Amino acid sequence: MSSVLRSAAWVAGGTVGAGAATLAYASLIERNLFGVREEAVAVLPPGSSPLRVLHLSDIHFVPNQNIKVRWLQSLADLEPDLVVNTGDNLSHPDAVPPLLEALKPLMRFPGVYVPGSNDYYGPMLKNPLTYFTGPSKISKEPPALPFGELFGAFEDAGWAGLTNRRDSMELRGVRLDFSGVDDPHLNRDVYAGFPSPESGAESRTVRVGVAHAPYQRVLNYFTDGDADLILAGHTHGGQVCVPFYGALVSNCDLPTRLAKGLSVWEHNGRRAPMNISAGIGTSRFAPVRFACRPEAVLLTLTARS
Template identity: 70%
Template sequence: MAGTGAAALAYGVLIERNRFGVREETVRVLPAGSPSLRVLHLSDIHFVPGQDRKVRWLQGLADLEPDLVVNTGDNLSHPQAVPAVLEALKPVLRFPGVFVPGSNDYYAPVLKSPFTYFTGPSKHTREPKELPWTTLFGSFQDAGWQDLTNTSSTLDLPGLRLNFSGVDDPHLQRDRYPGFAGDDVPADNTAAAGTSAAPEVKIGVAHAPYQRVLNQFTGGGADIILAGHTHGGQVCIPGYGALVSNCDLPTWQARGLTSWAHAGRRVPLNVSAGIGTSRFAPVRFACRPEAVLLTLAARDS
């Protein structure tokens, strides 16, 4: 048994955590007749300097030619990681994008016992070290990505208006639900005055999928919700799945496309298993790192 455990740990550290892949999903949430929209969902990169394989893989995601990039936070795992993260994401920064922060954008991870995750959502046990998140997010905005930290925003694409509602990291209890932009709020790419509004889709964006936030998005009229944070459980049992979600989300929803029900509505929920890990727990088992390519398609008329 000891040998089997050692072999599984070695596999998780040396092999599976670097087996990056793209999960593809199709979700029918757009108004009838709308053109399809390709959304690249990135989450939990947790970059550490020297991860050259991760850099090359992230750069290659630009070949997917998404219409929109949604980054749900935790890009960093080291104080000196910002230049490498920006180099890795440079090819996809040319596409329209939005982002929200995660706790490991603000603060560096700390060494702790992995068994604490089985007692409930993780907490900082001492004053954390702040990371250079303002530099990272400033660069995102300079590239044209919209910051959705506790705010709503709209973006017009050909034939479709995207209405976003985003929150600051719920894991740090910084979330303040802003609702969705009203029809009287102009988009960043406002059409000429006097033209009719395009069909609209409402997208909720958060780092950590806590139930209170999912309820707010759903009750507010979201058509789809995107989140990360859970790492898909990170160390899972084959045939069973995640043992923890590191929040109050049911473990069976810790990775993948499911749905969330609240106030008489049911909304598609995509939770990314993430791309990286904390630098103090560099292991994945039965839970490969992933980016997600969502094709948002029109509902059946």
């Protein structure tokens, strides 16, 4: 073999080896490197005590994910004042009982939730490269998931469903007004607006918009409604990212630079802090993450100056 052929074979072998190592890392290691991202947002009325909000999204649970179970259970040690679940909890028809066992320690805290498409429908095997061609499409006949059982358990625990509805709760002397939508990725969103403030209570009120998929139309609804905070998931933070660059896709019309993290959404001269979770799981048919670790987000809401 000539020296040129030997060099080409060495380069080809090295490339294949590096690709195999990267895939092994993404599928076996990084997707299980669960962590908690912490953020602080000054949105509470002046003089308010801090509130700790745990934002969960895109758990995509599959039976026998024991590492994920233990980690989810450990999140109760954070002692949040509120849990916000932004959907896509399921990825398997038998996932509800073990998922509820994993979330049981957290369900003793107040909570709210909205659904995602992978609460209603299970994922289907497809070419994973289609993820990079634009927002994913729902099959005409996807397998149904037992979302009623899951959401019924949430409601029994006192978590408020925000599926195209608004609701309020009081925590530590602050009234939280919520507006939530059904999954925009399925075009099921109907904006219900925010609750009307009680007379004289507006200065002690914080408005929180909650959605699964952060499509721009929904972010605009919330921002035009004077939301103080917007919470969403769905993007998986890009799931497979380029180191030092970030997400290549957001799986919706959200700019990729906003696919995860705390940022600000602007519309019609109004601004609202927005947290997009990179999510906790993946589709069971694409169980990889690269340069995008799975996360829960602990938001400490503090008083405005």
